[in-house]
Amino acid sequence: MPQHRERPRRLYGVMTTSTLIARKRDGQELSEAQIATLVRDYTNGTIPDYQMAAFCMAVYFRGLTPRETLTLTRCMVESGEVMSWHHLPGPTVDKHSTGGVGDKTSLVVAPLVAAAGSFVPMISGRSLGFSGGTLDKLEAIPGFEVQLSPSHFRRVVEKCGCVLAGQTTELAPADRKLYALRDATATVECIPLICASILSKKLAEGTDGLVLDVKVGEGAFMRTVEEASQLAGVLTDVGNGMGTQTIALITDMNQPLGRAVGNALEVREAIETLKGEGPEDLLHLSEKIASRMLALGGHPEELGAARAKVSSALESGQALDRLRRVVEAQGGDARVVDHPDLLPTARFQQDIPADRDGFVAGINPRTIGQVVMSLGAGRDRMSDTIDHSVGVVLRKKVGDPVHRSESLCTVHYNESSRFEAIREIIVGAFAVQAQRSDPPMLIKAVVD
Numbered sequence: 001m002p003q004h005r006e007r008p009r010r011l012y013g014v015m016t017t018s019t020l021i022a023r024k025r026d027g028q029e030l031s032e033a034q035i036a037t038l039v040r041d042y043t044n045g046t047i048p049d050y051q052m053a054a055f056c057m058a059v060y061f062r063g064l065t066p067r068e069t070l071t072l073t074r075c076m077v078e079s080g081e082v083m084s085w086h087h088l089p090g091p092t093v094d095k096h097s098t099g100g101v102g103d104k105t106s107l108v109v110a111p112l113v114a115a116a117g118s119f120v121p122m123i124s125g126r127s128l129g130f131s132g133g134t135l136d137k138l139e140a141i142p143g144f145e146v147q148l149s150p151s152h153f154r155r156v157v158e159k160c161g162c163v164l165a166g167q168t169t170e171l172a173p174a175d176r177k178l179y180a181l182r183d184a185t186a187t188v189e190c191i192p193l194i195c196a197s198i199l200s201k202k203l204a205e206g207t208d209g210l211v212l213d214v215k216v217g218e219g220a221f222m223r224t225v226e227e228a229s230q231l232a233g234v235l236t237d238v239g240n241g242m243g244t245q246t247i248a249l250i251t252d253m254n255q256p257l258g259r260a261v262g263n264a265l266e267v268r269e270a271i272e273t274l275k276g277e278g279p280e281d282l283l284h285l286s287e288k289i290a291s292r293m294l295a296l297g298g299h300p301e302e303l304g305a306a307r308a309k310v311s312s313a314l315e316s317g318q319a320l321d322r323l324r325r326v327v328e329a330q331g332g333d334a335r336v337v338d339h340p341d342l343l344p345t346a347r348f349q350q351d352i353p354a355d356r357d358g359f360v361a362g363i364n365p366r367t368i369g370q371v372v373m374s375l376g377a378g379r380d381r382m383s384d385t386i387d388h389s390v391g392v393v394l395r396k397k398v399g400d401p402v403h404r405s406e407s408l409c410t411v412h413y414n415e416s417s418r419f420e421a422i423r424e425i426i427v428g429a430f431a432v433q434a435q436r437s438d439p440p441m442l443i444k445a446v447v448d
Helices: 017-025 032-043 049-062 066-077 105-115 134-138 150-160 173-184 191-204 225-241 263-274 280-294 300-315 318-329 365-377 416-429
Strands: 093-097 120-124 162-166 209-216 245-252 348-353 358-363 391-394 407-413 430-433 443-447
Touching (some): 017 032, 017 049, 032 066, 032 173, 049 173, 049 191, 066 173, 093 120, 093 191, 093 280, 105 134, 105 263, 105 300, 105 318, 134 162, 150 318, 162 318, 173 191, 191 209, 191 225, 209 225, 263 318, 263 391, 300 318, 348 416, 365 391, 365 407, 365 416, 407 416, 416 430
Parallel strands (some): 120 162
Antiparallel strands (some): 245 443, 358 430
């Protein structure tokens, strides 16, 4: 009879890949060497997707210990290049948001912090689902290039003080491969894996400090303060454990941030905010994040000095000028900073009126995000093409009075059939009641 050879199995000490998966399935702790080999072999293709999917599902149900989470993050960082900025004449800092509706703070904060004296080598992502992506917003600017070579990335930071770009192939390749697998296997919402994914990209930037904006509420992946606090605690523990000063703000996402939701509309609002004319909540949160970035690891008096620098950068117009320089350095039409009408504009705008008198008691951000996505501003798959011009602009927010037939929001759209499909859904996203409700507290906690 012919001899059948068993396929060689990768050994981890005396363990095969399947045995290692079984250990995690049974809740046992893995060694640093086992995790390191697992990450290395999955990144180079030795371990197939189906085995790594099984490992992720085991982690989803069993979790990781703090040591395992730190090790996994470090190994994912070390799977590619780690940038160095020691030659710059100042500290390097960054921020990351866990995702929300109308969250365009990166477009405000990066040039603001650069104008105030620090360097911001910001790597951002794209939208997937109801939550918008910074790169998609930036690509609403004609000609703006988000995929930069490492040398171009460095030149923009050195020239402008900040850069707003996508992940390069050299940075954290393990995360790029693993995230696609998690998205396809329903293992995205797992705190240890979320932590390793977020921090592997951010720590590979080589920054001195990191401020995390952990969203909580109906328009966030973390629905409760308890969940958000747990994620914030793990992120700050691992970030600091990796030698990067890390703090987290837990911020509200029970209504959209600002008034604009949609790519070009959000770019316009970010520009208005850098001119001191943006919505109060967006300006407030941007100033808080920027101040924390400037004063990472500092004493209370240093935070006060940072706030003064942020205010000066806004009032002097230096932050707006930084954005102008970044747009130009990344190939975009810098005229949009002074003439936002050059941004893509939808063919139609339609107001959605209130059906009663009262006060706005709630605006479901998840519904608004899904509506904007259905208009063409988002994607179900990363390969989908998006429409940068469409979106929703809120005319009322929580706590505002509203009269019957007064506009709750304006919908910007290009296809009438899409608008008709979502008209009633938008009305249902707004809760109007007789008594006034206070707006939700924007910053709920600081974790450091």
